[in-house]
Amino acid sequence: MRILHHGAVNGVTGSCHQLYMNDYNSVLIDCGLFQGAEAAGNNNKNQLSIDFNVRTIKALIVTHCHIDHVGRIPYLLAAGYTGPIYATEATAALLPLVIEDALKVGVTRDKKLIQACLDVLQKQLISVPYQKWQTIAVLNIPKEDIKPNEVCYQRQKIRFCPAGHILGSAYVEIELATDKPISRHRLVFSGDLGASYSPLLSSPRAPYRADTLIIESTYGDKRHEHRNQRSKKLQAVIEHAVSDNGVVLIPAFSIGRTQELLYEIEQFIYAAPKNSLWKNIEIIVDSPMAANFTDKYRDFKTLWDKEALGKIKQGRHPLDFEQLYTIDSHQDHLSVVQYLSKRNKPAIVIAASGMCSGGRIVNYLTQFLPDAKADVIFVGYQAQGTPGRAIQQYGPKGGYVELNGKRITINAGIHTISGYSAHADQLDLINFVKHITHKPREIRIVHGDEAAKQALAEKLGQLVPDARILRPSN
Structure with missing residues (x-):
């Protein structure tokens, strides 16, 4: 198992993370657009290009509909991705509207091209209710590629849980398993977590278990006003x-x-x-x-x-x-x-x-x-x-x-x-981790400026001293 980060590690935009369960199977969590200084210095092609291998991707998992999490989906489709796109029911209803607008603003006004992209999107889009486990089909691994005494994950399933950020937003639980029932690994991708006591939507509740946690840090060094x-x-x-x-x-x-x-x-x-x-x-x-x-x-x-x-x-x-x-x-x-x-x-x-x-x-x-x-x-x-x-x-x-x-x-x-802000502040992020009953052994801090990531890393290091805390970069 390994995780590659294709965005939102040197800043707060371009969220895109690829989880490999083995060499043959991976899932992509979000596929967002870079914005502001994080897009500067690159030409338009480099900002939008899919410069990673899509052949192993068995599913795209969308945490929510903000453009910095979904804006590169048309380019992913153009790069040859034909697999399912999983999202919550509300996100699935919103996503075509967001993609249509993104295409009009940044790509083309050609109605036929836009509709063609939306038709492909709709065919691949699958809505999943909150709290329901969804199995993801994967390729069987050739036996000769499985090394002795190696943990080789062969099954995976996902579950969306309310994140309280915007309508339909979710953090994602991903469970990897081998043929042995006790050999499982639970990953949690936070997406963007909502601030506590925000109007309209309920605050997120922490998962019961996270062996590996990938958590945002937009306001990892700040506290919001009540x-x-x-x-x-x-x-x-x-x-x-x-x-x-x-x-x-x-x-x-x-x-x-x-x-x-x-x-x-x-x-x-x-x-x-x-x-x-x-x-x-x-x-x-x-x-x-x-x-x-x-x-x-x-x-x-x-x-x-x-x-x-x-x-x-x-x-x-x-x-x-x-x-x-x-x-x-x-x-x-x-x-x-x-x-x-x-x-x-x-x-x-x-x-x-x-x-x-x-x-x-x-x-x-x-x-x-x-x-x-x-x-x-x-x-x-x-x-x-x-x-x-x-x-x-x-x-x-x-x-x-x-x-x-x-x-x-x-x-x-x-x-x-x-x-x-619709984002959790430092205290919200700490409380999210604090209330995980079975604490993570590894925490990856993403989606934040360097000062925010560093401040959150120090706090989480005190809260979960046995965890390996990483601040990945591209």
Whole structure:
């Protein structure tokens, strides 16, 4: 057994891990796109190429639908992968939407080519309920290749468990076995774990056993604000920002962050006094993708936590309320940008991409960053090399950012509320490992900047002193 890492080890994007149970059989966990500085220095072909052997891959296992975990799937298919693609039921419903958008933005607008790729994807896509073991078919190993006294795994099965990150997200348990019942090895790939007490989805519960653990470390060196604190901070920042009738921009990924923000904003509106500004402010979601994903969140209400389901029983609609407006066409988007620039009335705009590296948020930033009455609120991680990181770093100093080849001066207010990250923080990650009854003998720390991985490694070394702790690199 061996693990090769094809991404998300020198940073937080490009998640792709290949688990070999023997020389003839492997599975791939995620196949994501590189972003920001992690994509810099390579030409487009190198960023997207599948430079590893796909012939042994018997299954692609998808932990969730963020582009840094699934963006290279079309290239995997083009490289000749014809096997099954396993995902949770919600992820299987979301994945074609994500891939279609990724193809339109980064590859082609040719509808026939896009549909051909989606047809292939749908044929190979298999949805698996949470907590159900799924056996993966493997090739028989020639007897002459099995060495005496060698542990040679011949069977494998997988199970998805809720990760609490976004709708359908999962960590994956993989069990390898020989013909001897007692000779088994359990691996756990964390995918992206959700933050505790996030709205809408329940927090992840640790597995009973993990002999080998591959764990993310996005916030391995940081602690998030408590949900009550971040909620109050978001409300206070918005109320201050709109006091001068300015526009508030919130860059957010279409899936996960957008729905959490809507959930929180609906609560602000619901609890506000009758004459409050919250009763009149317009909430604009400028993203057809976000609208589609929000529909899917409503379709999968059974995955919501008790608090969210309780609001529905009260007759409230936390993802579909009166002051919410969704912008669909590109022409409508351009019209809204101009409309907001000329009016003297506050509005909140939520638009992708979450790291400001593309999408409709760029037009809003180009228009409003020079405006001192405007405000930008970051509620998620900004990877190195992305425009979001530059705005976050230089905006408070009155600096500038490059957008679409233009230098944009930043006069707008810049705010960061880290507590709204959909990722587990250091304490969440430690607690996840702490509550594994049968502790891992090996822990591989991935999906994080070097400082985050180092900090988490030190903490886990204290928690599981007998474990071998690795920080793999490409």
